[in-house]
Amino acid sequence: MGEEAPENLLEGLDKFSPLQSDSESQGYQTATTIGDKIYVIGGSDDGAKLSMNVKVFNKLTRIWSIPTVLGTKPVPSKGHSAVLLNNDRILILMRDSPLNDGTWFLEVSTPFVKEKNKILGTEVVAWSKGVRGDGPKPIVISGPSGVGKGTLISKLMKEFPSTFGFSVSHTTRAPREKEVDGVHYHFTERSKMEKEIKDGKFLESASVHGNLYGTSIEAVEAVTDAGKRCILDIDVQGARSVRASSLEAIFIFICPPSLEELEKRLRERGTETEEQVQKRLRNAKAELDQGKSPGLFDHILVNDDLETCYKNLKQTLGLDETADASHQPSMKNYQIPLCHSISKKDKKILIHGGSNELGAATPTSFLLDASSLKGGAPGRTRGPKIYAIDSLIDSLNWIEQL
Numbered sequence: 001m002g003e004e005a006p007e008n009l010l011e012g013l014d015k016f017s018p019l020q021s022d023s024e025s026q027g028y029q030t031a032t033t034i035g036d037k038i039y040v041i042g043g044s045d046d047g048a049k050l051s052m053n054v055k056v057f058n059k060l061t062r063i064w065s066i067p068t069v070l071g072t073k074p075v076p077s078k079g080h081s082a083v084l085l086n087n088d089r090i091l092i093l094m095r096d097s098p099l100n101d102g103t104w105f106l107e108v109s110t111p112f113v114k115e116k117n118k119i120l121g122t123e124v125v126a127w128s129k130g131v132r133g134d135g136p137k138p139i140v141i142s143g144p145s146g147v148g149k150g151t152l153i154s155k156l157m158k159e160f161p162s163t164f165g166f167s168v169s170h171t172t173r174a175p176r177e178k179e180v181d182g183v184h185y186h187f188t189e190r191s192k193m194e195k196e197i198k199d200g201k202f203l204e205s206a207s208v209h210g211n212l213y214g215t216s217i218e219a220v221e222a223v224t225d226a227g228k229r230c231i232l233d234i235d236v237q238g239a240r241s242v243r244a245s246s247l248e249a250i251f252i253f254i255c256p257p258s259l260e261e262l263e264k265r266l267r268e269r270g271t272e273t274e275e276q277v278q279k280r281l282r283n284a285k286a287e288l289d290q291g292k293s294p295g296l297f298d299h300i301l302v303n304d305d306l307e308t309c310y311k312n313l314k315q316t317l318g319l320d321e322t323a324d325a326s327h328q329p330s331m332k333n334y335q336i337p338l339c340h341s342i343s344k345k346d347k348k349i350l351i352h353g354g355s356n357e358l359g360a361a362t363p364t365s366f367l368l369d370a371s372s373l374k375g376g377a378p379g380r381t382r383g384p385k386i387y388a389i390d391s392l393i394d395s396l397n398w399i400e401q402l
């Protein structure tokens, strides 16, 4: 954001059309038509407090419905604009919000939403926050119990506390002596977790060594909301589910140097009963085979000597050269203008602001290029490119031609 727009992106700017057809705005509410449905976003709830709620009007049946909303919704601001993209998601621009925080997507019929729709049997929509450019990909770390995943993750979090955040899973297993609820896991009851899985709150879940484990959408979002790169410590079944989801991640499998060494580590950790150790070792054999499944893991690391494996992990994540390579350059203090009009051509959206309270030095018009979006709910939508274009507006003189 704040970069100068490449010449070719600005070509044909004069052919942009003002947005009228798909979205209408009224006060703090927008209405976007997709086929026979109108998605009304925002407005105030019963207590007249602003909200970013969603309701759907079916033009055929003339019935309003409230869909199941997945993901964290944006905090209401001084209104928003809505732009339909691909017929499967609505771009939401929060007025008077920093560009960093104000770009959101409401998915209405993406593959993720369709899948949840089928599972839940209700109309589903899902929020996903937009992050500029490629954004840092979450990291999935898998491997048999006792191989050292937790040890490696702790080292990474200790060395790079502001870069990485841990996705705190839910589990039905009992806490170990030093485990803290909400830090190591969200310890929960099976019936409660099963209901939450049914309600679509989980990105993935699996039965592992006789207990239920799962990554909630909220756990991943809490880390990304804190501006950190998310690390997931999950079993191979979970990795497979995440691979099949729209959460684009880097998948790393950790192997033991031998099964004997794995057994030794599990026993010496002293956290499992003999019966549990035996069960985990039996499962380890299958997991080691699955770890080699083609296309599942991007990297396989052997954790023999801990320091060597940790060094290799950092190298794999590109942390040796630039510790903060994953971070995007500053997006400056640019705001989505409070008053703006929107024009659209294909997947390029012109946000044309009027005067800006921050003063003349701040650009008031931006070009958002949504042609290469990646990811999406249940994670971030990566890839929208936003360029400040004020300096070019006059010379292109596009506005008169709309």
Ligand SMILES: Nc1ncnc2c1ncn2[C@@H]1O[C@H](COP(=O)(O)OP(=O)(O)OP(=O)(O)O)[C@@H](O)[C@H]1O
Residues within 6 Å of the ligand: 143, 144, 145, 146, 147, 148, 149, 150, 151, 152, 265, 266, 268, 269, 303, 304, 305, 306, 307, 309
């Ligand atoms: N390279 C290593 N050499 C020797 N011991 C190790 C090494 N890596 C980890 N350990 C030890 O092995 C034990 C198991 O490690 P850890 O708890 O990190 O495994 P894990 O893969 O996270 O297990 P789980 O899947 O059950 O959570 C711990 O006691 C840890 O200190």
Ligand SMILES: Nc1nc2c(ncn2[C@@H]2O[C@H](COP(=O)(O)O)[C@@H](O)[C@H]2O)c(=O)[nH]1
Residues within 6 Å of the ligand: 142, 143, 144, 145, 149, 169, 170, 173, 204, 205, 206, 208, 209, 213, 214, 215, 233, 234, 235, 236, 237, 238, 239
């Ligand atoms: N599929 C998932 N697997 C998970 C999750 N959280 C942890 N795990 C895996 O479970 C085993 C056992 O863990 P332990 O803490 O009981 O030793 C281990 O392989 C973890 O990777 C999750 O959310 N989903």
